[in-house]
Amino acid sequence: MATSRKVTLLSSDGESFEVEQSVAVESITIKDSIEEGSAGNPIPVPKVNSKILAKVIEYCKKHVESAKAEDRVDDEDLVAWDADFVKVDQATLFDLIRAANFLNIKSLLDLTCQTVADMIKGKTPEEKRKTFTIRNDFTPEEEEEVRRENQWAFE
């Protein structure tokens, strides 16, 4: 019965999204406000615009469906779907992280943070150095010291 109940989410830029409650409560933030009875109707989602909210809903729907499926979706298939889901531009990815954090959707936060971590973890020290010289607030003396102390990471 709970699964057929629908709720309406209102993005920060005024767009409404009707979703099943089971999908909406993937967000602990939304789940808590529903349970406390403090959620309005529609439920406002500040800080998350319609473009991002649509993506978040798409993610939650997929994950709720695959958990329920009679013939369970292969873990591998879900992992592949997730990998495709995060193939977006950097700005969108960063917005997804903030939304997942605000809405408290752990699996989405894990996925997006891991994606960013994988992007920045780095290849050669030379490439790292090139990136770090930008907006580096260490003085040359400080930078030399900090490099020396962390030489182990460059070997």
Place this chain on the structure above:
Amino acid sequence: MKGAFAESSGTSASAVAESFAEDILIEILLRLPIKSLGRFKCVCKRWWSLISDRGFAKSHLERLKAGDIISSQRIFKTRPLETINYELLDGGIGGEDDRAVVKFHEPRMDDSSWPLELVGSCDGLVCLSVMGYSGFVLYNPTTKKCRNLPSSDHFRPDGFLFGFGYDSRSDDYKIVQSKGRNGFEDAQVVIFSLKSGSWRTTQAKLESHLCLYERGDGVYWKGALHWCGLDRSKEKAEDVIISFDLSEEKLQQLLRLPEVNGDISFEGLGVHGANLFVYHGSYKDCFQAWITSEYGKGGSWTKLYNFTTEGISGYSFWRKIPVAYTRSGKIVFQVDVYRTIMFNPEDNTYKDYPTQCRHDVESTIYMETLISPYLDYEPSRIYSLCTSGLGLNVLVLSFLFS
């Protein structure tokens, strides 16, 4: 330049640094490999401060333990000091063998004149005693942070039992020394607390019918140090496990050993992943081992290994000590105190690690962590520069890093 971080291609570390609130930034940083974290300390002061924080190191450690532990484990051996990335030998990629062993030169830990003996390993910190018990060394082989510790006043050249581990109740690392020749029979135990930086004495009585099977360092597991021992209260001496709880600072006998038939005596303990590991067959052509994941009397043992080791060349009475286990099920043995080998129980073959040996080698596994032997503070000039800039009220200790 095929950089993933050339400005044109998008995500650069500094872009990430600027875009996020601290809690999200930490979520991202916690997922980075440890060498990346070391490199990212050099990005800017904010990241330096975040990554140097002890809370961050602890969160990072928790994630390692909750995930794939094997990928962050290495072997640390003495005489001479070397670290071994043991998984590199398992995979058959040519040319990896030499990279598996890293000799390191650490002038503050020169062990040619004063041999260093292993005491224990916990959370990425390796504890060593300086021969002659003139002190201890606490070392993180990953970050190369090294700290010398004083010895206790209770000096005795033989019969010391040691152990090193973490006490979660007081959030402290402790070194434990027993004065007794064969164990804890005179009940005097001295404990070094890393937080306080000093030794103190306490009483820990071992009941007279119990004794330790062999003098040696306790294996740290789940907040306690463990030894194999004997219970001589019955007609036939029974193998038992004796534990020293680091929070309670008491000796207990909580764990039973596996039920076995036949002529099996348990020779040693170790750690396998997150489990306690007990084995038999060091001196024979067969090797058997069991693991348990639970504490307390309800814990049950699972037989993990039962294979022949005839394939290992040399005399069969040379002692084989299991040190580490690869993902594919091979076992790293230290053989006859000189050699370190990777043994494949499926086909009875083995490979030698290109390690060096001066004389009796000791080995232990350790995890690659950011945990500092100094706990909260870092003897670093950068520390005072960065933290004063951020307005933190700390006692500034600026040691020159020589």
